[in-house]
Each structure stands twice: as structure tokens, then as C-alpha cells.
Amino acid sequence: MAMVQKPAADVVSLFRRRPVGEDEPEVQVGLPPTTDAATAGGRAKPGIDLSGKPKVLFVIGPGGTGKTAEVRWIGWRMAEAGREALLAALDPNRSLATWFDGVEMPPTSDGTQTARWLRELLGFLMQQPSSAVLDFGGGDTALAKLIDLAPAIAATMEAAGVIPVALYMVAPRQDDLASLESLEAAGFQPKATAIVLNEGRVDSTMARDEAFARVLRHSTFRAAVARGAVPVWMPRLEPEVMQEIEGKRLTFGQARDGFVPDGKTFAPIGGFERSMVNRWLERMEQEHEPIRSWLP
Secondary structure, three states, X not given: OOOOOOOOOOOOOOOOOOOOOOOOOOOXXXXXXXXOOOOOOOOOOOOOOOOOOOEEEEXXXXXXXXXXXXXXXXXXXXXXXXXXXXXXXXXXXXXXXXXXXXXXXXXOOOHHHHHHHHHHHHHHHHHOOOOEEXXXXXXXXXXXXXXXXXXXXXXXXXXXXXXXXXXXXXXXXXXXXXXXXXXXXXXXXXXXXXXXXXXXXXXXXXXXHHHOHHHHXXXXXXXXXXXXXXXXXXXXXXXXXXXXXXXXXXXXXHHHHOOOOOOOOOOOOOHHHHHHHHHHHHXXXXXXHHHHHHOO
């Protein structure tokens, strides 16, 4: 008796990851969708050239986006090159002050008082054109309050010869676009705007484009890129290495070189880890190349 052979069934892996579908609804944060699908899968085109001009970096992002690491890298990079810029911590947790000496801070965390302090600080920077790095938290209201009072703040700064630069830090979460959406809608649209996508927050088993798929196709992201914002990747440094650097309160240069500050007795960063830090610093330079002239 002949055996009837059953057709082979397709085997579907239980762990196959489903791609983000184009018909999947996005989490609305305010702006209408655009027709051009902007993506950041490759290296972005160079931004406007700000070489030799004083600029004020508005570094904006909620916790968990890598904002502190970005500002620490910018500060370390300036010190290595012998350049100076005013550093100010407007994030309510003021973590920037634990990494650098001489960080300017408002005397209170009250949003209205901090907005007044910010207005005076920007006025000072415009009277004596100089560069600065301002650290804002995602839930900070001072900048929003100031923009509400003076919507043309970006144009006013440019007219005074000081170029505003907006750096929005984003992890693979659509909610991280909320600050970008609200400030852009309020009229704060510097010609020099970058969206820094933190690859360090991506699961190591996923491709970065896959992890950021919902962010990259979100109308808020696409609208900002369509008007000229530059997407930039922040490369991944293994979390345990970043945590060791933070725990030992080392600069990225000290970690790369295996340096132990005077008076400290902890072990230096290990050899493999130093190589990883060195590679990360090289990639940071490569990925930030499109906005190199925007950095102090």
C-alpha cells in the first residue's frame, strides 16, 4: 500500500523578529505626517559650515538617551584640543556639574526662574560673542517658557553673531521625540539642528535601523529632517564599559589610556576595554563628521 506523503510544512521560527510594518500606526506627538520618508540608515550629508563662529549648543533629551555621555564627550574633546566654552547645567538633576569644574547653574530648579536665568545667560553670550554648551533635560520647561516669550530666539542669536545649535538626543523610543516636536512647533528651529540617535540603547542582537524603525519613520522625525535637521548616530560602547568609566569618574581619554588619577587606588581600565574605548572615540568622530563644525 502506497504511503501518501504529506506536503512539507513551512517551519516558522518562534524567535523570528517581525519587521516594523509601514501600516503600523505611530504614536502621535503632534506634527502632521510628511510625504518624504526620511531615514538615517547611512551617513548624513554635511550640515551648514559654522567653522570659526561662536555657537551655543542646546543639548536636549530625557533620561536614558545618552545626553550626559554626549556632553561629556564634547567637553573632553574641547579640553583635548585646548578650546574653551562655557558649560551650563539647566537639567534639574545638574549631573553635568559632577563631571566638570566651573559649570554654571541657575540658583533654583523653578522653571520660571530658570527661564529668566537662561535669558540673562544668552544675553551675556550675545553681548560678548562666545561659545557655550547648555545641558537641558527632557522635562525641562525653562527653554519652552523662554521660547513662548521670545519665539524668534534663534534668529535673534544669529543676528548677534552667535549661532544656536540644537542637539536632540533620542533612544529607540518614539516618546523621545516629544521635545523635538514641541520645541519645533513652538518656533525654535535653528538652522543647525541635529538628531543624535543613540545606538548604545539598542539591544545588541538587533540592527540599529531595525531598533530605530519607528523613530525613523515617525512624522516628527521626518518633518525635522525635511526642513534641514541632520541625523547623527551615537555609536555603541558596551554598557559595562561605559558603566565602569562612569563609576570611576574617568574622562574618555583617561579610560582609553588606562590612566588612574592621582590619589585613586582602583585598577585601570583593562586592555581589551581600552581598545574598545579607543574604537568608540574614533567612531564618534566619524559619525559626528557631518556636524563637526557645529561643535565648540
